[in-house]
Amino acid sequence: MRSMKPIMLVEDDHVDAMTLKRALKDLKVANELVHRINGEEALEYLNEESNPRPCVIFLDLNMPKMNGIEFLQIVKTDNDLRRI
Secondary structure, three states, X not given: OOOOOOEEEEOOOHXXXXXXXXXXXXXXXXXXXXXXXXXXXXXXXXXXXXXXXXXXXXXXXXXXXXXXXXXXXXXXXXXXXXXX
């Protein structure tokens, strides 16, 4: 059986993160949730080849260190990451 790809959440607000986690649980989504608190941490995860690629990324736009727009600009220029 093929394992499911994780879902990535890039969100610095604890309450918003818990809201999404609860919604996924209520919908009985069984995919692992990979949570990072800013764009830099998310890129570190995505650039580590041993980590599985997420099937979808939920992205906050207003975050410290690297905001969502900066993250998207980097991801969209990477041929592998832009397909997520």
